[in-house]
Amino acid sequence: MTRAALLSPVNKRFIKACSGTALVVPLLVGLPHILSPYWQSVSVLFAINVTLVLGYRLITTMGGWSFAHVSTMGLGAYTMAILTTLENPWSFWITFFLGPLVAGVFALLIAYPVLRTRHYYFFLSTFAAGEALRQCYVQFSGITGGTYGIAFVPRPESILGIDFKTTTGFYYLAMALAVSTGLALYRFELSRYGATIKAVAANEELSESNGINTWAYRTLPFVLGSVVAGFAGTLYGNFNGIIGPSDFTAYLMFKLVAAAIVGGVVTFYGPVLGLLFLTALEEIFRDYTDWVPLFWGFSVILALLFTKGGLESVVPGIAARVRSVRAERDGGQSGQKLEGS
Amino acid sequence: MQIVANIVFLSTFYVSFAVGLALVFGVMRTINFSHGEFYMLGGYALWLTVGLLSGSLPGALILIIALVVGAGVVGTLGILLQLSIFHRLREHPFSIFMATLGLSYVLQVSVVQTIGPMGRSIPSVFPGFVFFEGMILPIQRLAVFGFTVAMMGGLWFFLMRTNIGRAVRASAQNKTGAILQGVSMNKVALTTMFVGSALAAMSGVLMSSVLPVSPFMGGDAIWRAFIIIIVGGIGSLSGAVVAAFMFGTIDTLLTSFGAGKFTAMVDALIMLLALSFMPNGILGSRE
Amino acid sequence: MATILELNDIAKRFGKLDAVKNISLEIAEGEIRGLIGPNGSGKTTIFHLISGFEKLTSGTVRFQGKSLKGKRPHQIAKLGLVRTFQLTSIYREMTVRENVMTGHHLYSGRRGASASTSGKLPLFETTEESAAWILEFMNLTEDADKLARLLPAGMQRVLSIATALAVRPEMLLLDEPLAGLDPTEKARISQKIKSLRDYGITILLVEHDVRSVLSICDRITVINFGQKIAEGTADEVTSDPEVIEAYLGRPADYDA
Numbered sequence: 090m091t092r093a094a095l096l097s098p099v100n101k102r103f104i105k106a107c108s109g110t111a112l113v114v115p116l117l118v119g120l121p122h123i124l125s126p127y128w129q130s131v132s133v134l135f136a137i138n139v140t141l142v143l144g145y146r147l148i149t150t151m152g153g154w155s156f157a158h159v160s161t162m163g164l165g166a167y168t169m170a171i172l173t174t175l176e177n178p179w180s181f182w183i184t185f186f187l188g189p190l191v192a193g194v195f196a197l198l199i200a201y202p203v204l205r206t207r208h209y210y211f212f213l214s215t216f217a218a219g220e221a222l223r224q225c226y227v228q229f230s231g232i233t234g235g236t237y238g239i240a241f242v243p244r245p246e247s248i249l250g251i252d253f254k255t256t257t258g259f260y261y262l263a264m265a266l267a268v269s270t271g272l273a274l275y276r277f278e279l280s281r282y283g284a285t286i287k288a289v290a291a292n293e294e295l296s297e298s299n300g301i302n303t304w305a306y307r308t309l310p311f312v313l314g315s316v317v318a319g320f321a322g323t324l325y326g327n328f329n330g331i332i333g334p335s336d337f338t339a340y341l342m343f344k345l346v347a348a349a350i351v352g353g354v355v356t357f358y359g360p361v362l363g364l365l366f367l368t369a370l371e372e373i374f375r376d377y378t379d380w381v382p383l384f385w386g387f388s389v390i391l392a393l394l395f396t397k398g399g400l401e402s403v404v405p406g407i408a409a410r411v412r413s414v415r416a417e418r419d420g421g422q423s424g425q426k427l428e429g430s
Numbered sequence: 431m432q433i434v435a436n437i438v439f440l441s442t443f444y445v446s447f448a449v450g451l452a453l454v455f456g457v458m459r460t461i462n463f464s465h466g467e468f469y470m471l472g473g474y475a476l477w478l479t480v481g482l483l484s485g486s487l488p489g490a491l492i493l494i495i496a497l498v499v500g501a502g503v504v505g506t507l508g509i510l511l512q513l514s515i516f517h518r519l520r521e522h523p524f525s526i527f528m529a530t531l532g533l534s535y536v537l538q539v540s541v542v543q544t545i546g547p548m549g550r551s552i553p554s555v556f557p558g559f560v561f562f563e564g565m566i567l568p569i570q571r572l573a574v575f576g577f578t579v580a581m582m583g584g585l586w587f588f589l590m591r592t593n594i595g596r597a598v599r600a601s602a603q604n605k606t607g608a609i610l611q612g613v614s615m616n617k618v619a620l621t622t623m624f625v626g627s628a629l630a631a632m633s634g635v636l637m638s639s640v641l642p643v644s645p646f647m648g649g650d651a652i653w654r655a656f657i658i659i660i661v662g663g664i665g666s667l668s669g670a671v672v673a674a675f676m677f678g679t680i681d682t683l684l685t686s687f688g689a690g691k692f693t694a695m696v697d698a699l700i701m702l703l704a705l706s707f708m709p710n711g712i713l714g715s716r717e
Numbered sequence: 718m719a720t721i722l723e724l725n726d727i728a729k730r731f732g733k734l735d736a737v738k739n740i741s742l743e744i745a746e747g748e749i750r751g752l753i754g755p756n757g758s759g760k761t762t763i764f765h766l767i768s769g770f771e772k773l774t775s776g777t778v779r780f781q782g783k784s785l786k787g788k789r790p791h792q793i794a795k796l797g798l799v800r801t802f803q804l805t806s807i808y809r810e811m812t813v814r815e816n817v818m819t820g821h822h823l824y825s826g827r828r829g830a831s832a833s834t835s836g837k838l839p840l841f842e843t844t845e846e847s848a849a850w851i852l853e854f855m856n857l858t859e860d861a862d863k864l865a866r867l868l869p870a871g872m873q874r875v876l877s878i879a880t881a882l883a884v885r886p887e888m889l890l891l892d893e894p895l896a897g898l899d900p901t902e903k904a905r906i907s908q909k910i911k912s913l914r915d916y917g918i919t920i921l922l923v924e925h926d927v928r929s930v931l932s933i934c935d936r937i938t939v940i941n942f943g944q945k946i947a948e949g950t951a952d953e954v955t956s957d958p959e960v961i962e963a964y965l966g967r968p969a970d971y972d973a
Contacts, residue, residue, distance in 0.1 A: 154524075202705040206660075209461050209527055213656040214705055220653050221698030228691055288808060288819045295806040298768060299884050300794035300823040339649065343535060350528055379547075383539035389532030393525045394518060 099279045106275055110268060117264050121257040129256045135368055136263035137325050138344075140270045142360040144317025145345050147274055149354045150283070151310040152290035153211045156342055157199070157219030161315045163226060163337035164192040165322025170239040170332050171232060181245035185323050192319030195222070196312045204307050219342070226334040238333025242326060263324055270317055275357055277313075286310050340382065347385045351392045432565045433686055439571055441678025442578045443637055445671050447651060448658040449585065450629030452670040455659065456602040457622040458516065460523040463530035465655065466648025467537035468504045468627045472634025473643035474541065475500035480552050489555035493577070493639065500635045501628035508627025512619055534648070541645040549644030556639075574636045581632055585625070594621055657701045718745040721888055721919050722767070722798070727776030729762055729943075736762045737943040740776075744888075749911065749920045751934035753927060755963065759943040760923045761803050764890050767921075768800045769793045781887070795823060797887030801877045801894065803923075809866040813857055813876055816865050817848040820883025837916040838882060848883065855879040855909065871898040875906060889913070891922040895929055907933050931955070939963070 121129050141162060148155050165188030172179040172187065199218050206214045226233050233239065245253045245262065252258045277283055289296045289306045297303045326332040344367060345360075352363020370384050451465045462468075479496035487495075511533070519525045556569040588595040594617065600608040601618045609615060634647075641647075654677070662673030680700070681693045722744040729737040737759045744750050752760050765771035767778055769790040778785045780798050788796075808816050821844040841847040852858045855875055860868060865876060874897055881889060894910065895903045907929050910920060924930045930937060931951040939947040939960045947957040954960055 154528075199702060202702040205705055208524055209455075210660060210705075212527070213461070213660055214701065216653055217657050217660070217698045217701050221695045221702075224692075224694040224698075228695065284819075285822060288811075288822075291808050291810060292806060294770075294802070295808065295880075296819075296822075297790045298770075298794055298800055298802075298806075299820050299880065300791050300799075302789075302791050304789075343531065346528070346531065379542060380539060382535040383543075386532035386535035386539070390515065390529050390536075393529045393532075394515065 102279055103272075103276050107272060110272060114268065117268070118261070121260050126256055129260055131368075131372065133256060133260050133263045133328055134325075135364070136260070136267040137321050137328070138348075138364055138368070139267045139361055140263075140321040140324075141318055142345055142348050142364050143267075143270055143274050144314040144321065145349060146314075146354055146357070146360045147277075147310045147317065148314035149349060150278070150290060151286050151307045152207070153204075153215075153307070153311065154346065154349075155219075155311070155314075156212055156216035156339075156346070157203075157222070158215075158314070158318050158345060159337050159339075159342040160219035160222040161192045161195060162318040162322035162325065163223065163332075163334075164195055165189055165319030166326030166332050166336070167226065167233055167239070167322075168192075168319075169323040170242045170326050173243055173327075174239055174241060178243065181243070181323075181327065182248070185245075185320070188323040189316040189319030192322065193312050193316040196315035197308070200308045200311055204304070204311065223334055223337055226337070234333070236334060238331060238336075240331040242330050242332065244327065244330075259324075259328055263328075266320060266324060270320065271357075274317070278357060282306075282309070343382070344385065347389050351388050353396075431563055433682060435565050435567060436686070437679050437682045439575055440682050441675040442575055442582075443633070444654070444658060444674035444678050446578045446581060446629065446633040446636065448655045448662075448670045448674050449582070449667060450626040450633070451655050452659050452662070452667050453598075453602075453629070454622060454626035456667060457598055458523075458526075458619065460516070460526040461530070461656075462508075462511070462626065463527060463652070464511075464534040464537055464648075465530075465626075465630050466650075466652030467534045468507065468630035468648070469634035469637075469651065470541065470643070470645060470648035471504050471507070471537070472500040472631030473638035473647060474545065474634075475503065475631065476635045476638045477550060477552050477643050480555065484553070490573075493555050493573070493635070496635045497577070497632050500631035504631035505624040505628035508623040509620055511627070512623040516619065516623065534652075538645050538649065545645070547645060549642040549647075551642045552638055554639065568640070570640055574640055577636055578633075581629070581636075585629065588625070594618075598622055598625075654697060657697050660701055661704045718747055720744065721746040721748075721781055722921065723777075723779040724763075724767070725777045725779070727763075727766060727778060728774045729759075729766055729771060730774045735943055737766065740940070740943070740945055742938055742945065742948065744919060744921060746919055747914060747917055748936060749914060749934045750922070751930040751937040752921060752923045752940060753925075753930055753937060754940035754946075758940045760940055761892060762943075763940070764800060764803075764892055764923065767793075768798065768890060794884055797885065798890070799881045799884045799886035799888070800890035801874075801881050801892050803892040803896075805870070805873045805877050805897075807865045807873050807876050807880070809864075811865055812862050813865055813868070813879075814848060814852065814861040816876055816880050817851055817857075817883050818844060820880035821847060822884075824885060837887060837918045838885065851879050851882050855882070856905070871902055874898065875902075878906075878909075886918060888919040888921070891920060893923055893925065895924055895926050903929055 120132065124132065141158070145155070145158050148158070168188040168191045169181065169184040172184045173181055203211065203214045203218060227236055244259065247253060251261055253262060285301060286306050286309065289301060289303045293303050348363035348367055349360045350363065351366055352361065353359035367385055367388065370388070371381050374381055374384065447469060451462065454460070454462050476496040479492055479499060483492050483495065515529050516526055519529065554570045556573045558569045560567045560569055560572065589599050597608065597613045597618050598621060600611065600613060601615070608618070658673045658677060659670050661676070663669030677697055680696065684690060684693050684696060720743045724740055724742050727737060727740050728735065740763065752763065754760055762771065766773055767785070769785065769788050769792070780793070780796055783796065785793055808819060811819065824844065839850060841850065852861050855878065857876060857879055860872065865873065868876065874894060878891065878894055891910070895906060898906060903926065910922070910933055913920060922934070934951065936948065936950055937954045938945060939954055941963045946963060947954050947960045
């Protein structure tokens with residue numbers, strides 16, 4: 090690669106993001122030492138959810154709001170759980186890559202029918218596909234343990250001297266996944282692929298007649314996003330040590346969707362902001378867990394009614410930039426508060 | 431023969447539940463995700479009515495009161511929904527959809543917190559059985575069937591024979607044309623939301639007389655309604671009816687052959703297959 | 718001159734409606750062909766059939782001798798047959814420049830023009846240079862950094878042509894390129910379209926402004942009710958009685 094290519098505008102932005110991340114990483118690494126075990130657990134789950142929501146946002150960039158994301162994550166979790174609890178158990182680290190592969194293959198398989206739909210129909214068809222998959226987790230109890238699921242899932246074998254049996258150790262793993270996923274997806278978004286995906290989402294017909302293979306550029310983010318969900322799934326299933334179909338319900342899926350709506354999807358980190366907000370609500374009302382979905386539901390409604398595009402447009406400094414992008418969207422041909430008309 | 435009866439019962443339930451959703455989508459061009467919760471509220475309307483009036487009034491009257499109360503309350507909820515959310519976000523139908531997703535959780539939690547999360551069975555308003563041609567037909571189910579047919583008949587009459595109903599149909603087919611004809615979009619929107627929501631509630635009232643009511647019954651049923659309207663076709667009421675019967679038949683057959691637990695999977699697979707070959711559904715029109 | 722586009726007895730049926738029936742025509746390389754006919758005569762359907770957005774009920778379309786059967790629109794564009802849309806299709810939230818850059822999709826990420834077809838327009842080392850040339854050619858340089866959505870309708874149409882040029886066409890299908898333009902702009906864009914011939918680009922265009930069509934096009938095909946009713950030079954077509962009856966009326970009825 091030539092020097093000019095290395096310093097292209099895209100790479101410059103990426104390097105900026107990397108440096109920003111490098112500054113934050115020491116904080117993240119130091120965090121567990123000042124947190125109680127409970128809050129360390131919360132951080133682990135938060136990191137896993139961040140990975141999940143980043144994958145979800147990738148799918149939204151092609152204009153689709155999928156409702157199968159959590160079920161797909163389950164494929165990663167189940168692959169990991171099944172293989173690491175065999176008579177001759179597989180190493181976690183192999184399943185760490187196999188799980189996402191399975192998730193990706195599933196996404197590829199349902200891509201044909203599901204990507205023929207748009208907008209609500211995409212949401213609904215992925216909803217149904219996700220539910221069918223979850224039913225498989227329940228019904229094929231020989232492999233999946235049915236409604237009881239799989240228990241006694243062992244923690245990953247130690248690497249780099251980190252003991253993953255402790256919450257702190259696992260926290261490092263979850264954070265590493267979240268940060269590397271974030272950087273990788275950000276770079277992808279800045280690349281030509283990311284730009285083309287957005288062009289297809291903006292105007293599919295025009296893109297097709299400009300020689301862009303719109304099918305490929307819609308399948309790609311869908312499959313990639315599902316692969317990311319698979320990665321998150323392997324950690325999610327492993328952390329609790331036990332998984333079952335009830336871990337992959339509409340409740341968690343709603344949390345992801347709500348995070349994307351409340352936070353906004355225009356910026357890369359919008360959904361992460363949204364996730365932060367929703368998790369904060371969840372923790373504040375820890376003693377009233379039953380009320381939490383109601384608060385999330387209200388957050389979604391309020392965000393849609395009263396903000397121009399979620400939390401990302403409320404954060405000062407970013408506000409102006411997002412507002413102008415939003416203003417361009419609203420009233421335009423594909424002007425919607427949410428991507429996908 | 432029993433199977434035929436079961437098919438008919440299940441299909442008519444699917445029709446009553448799905449048709450309100452299809453109506454709203456056909457006219458408002460957006461999907462009310464909380465349709466399931468409206469159905470659930472209807473179920474609780476019956477539970478309340480039976481709880482309060484059982485014994486003091488004849489069964490049929492109780493059922494009718496529940497239907498009226500359910501339709502009225504939930505229909506009004508639909509109107510409120512239109513005024514607060516649908517109207518404000520009318521330029522962004524997908525946002526409306528997401529807002530109703532949020533609303534469904536709000537409603538679910540509200541019911542859980544006020545009434546309780548456990549499912550309850552409502553004692554039969556029409557106890558007893560009828561034996562006919564070797565079939566065992568619970569009178570309650572016959573009543574449900576009868577009321578559902580009456581409901582659908584009423585809807586047909588409303589859409590075909592009343593002025594406002596015709597206006598609703600016209601808007602579903604050609605919004606601009608309807609506006610040019612002087613149809614008040616506001617009136618149409620309010621009416622559609624009222625009728626669609628009331629239909630959901632009435633469906634809930636009827637079904638709760640034979641199935642247990644719980645705060646989650648809406649969430650359990652809604653995805654099947656989605657599959658029905660996807661397979662039936664974009665905004666097509668008749669398509670929804672056809673699809674409802676199709677799935678009613680398939681699900682009943684699966685259950686009677688002991689494969690009841692696979693209905694969810696099979697239904698979803700059929701939907702995926704249908705989408706692969708007919709993305710506009712059985713009777714759907716190109717958008 | 719060699720035939721670049723060949724329609725052999727094509728037909729398209731929607732349910733019971735024959736939108737297009739028995740249409741055959743040949744367009745020579747470098748020709749500017751006009752396709753006119755009353756509203757609803759099937760002109761845009763023909764465009765959809767040629768460009769792969771609709772499937773033929775029967776008949777074949779051959780571009781540069783190759784059958785286009787079963788090809789998706791993006792594959793057809795890659796072959797060098799590029800179209801615009803009747804309802805202006807642009808990337809509304811992108812700038813003018815970004816629109817044209819996106820049109821370079823097939824040729825970006827590679828040095829110069831090592832792509833399947835180099836097209837007829839000048840080649841450049843980078844897509845930025847190519848886009849700049851196209852913008853200059855279509856007189857859009859001044860508006861290059863404006864948001865496409867904010868352009869007046871006529872300029873949006875010009876932009877859609879510019880974007881189509883970025884796809885490096887051997888042949889262009891222009892669907893009502895002059896709609897929404899005032900007479901000065903119409904004259905200028907008509908000139909531009911004619912000058913595309915200097916680069917060897919073949920053009921098939923649909924237009925309602927009959928006067929413009931008569932001045933731009935070498936030959937004209939007239940369609941009515943999905944069938945060809947006349948074909949020839951401007952003079953031949955305007956003196957054809959069937960055409961006059963179906964569409965042109967008396968000279969005073971010409972679209973201004």
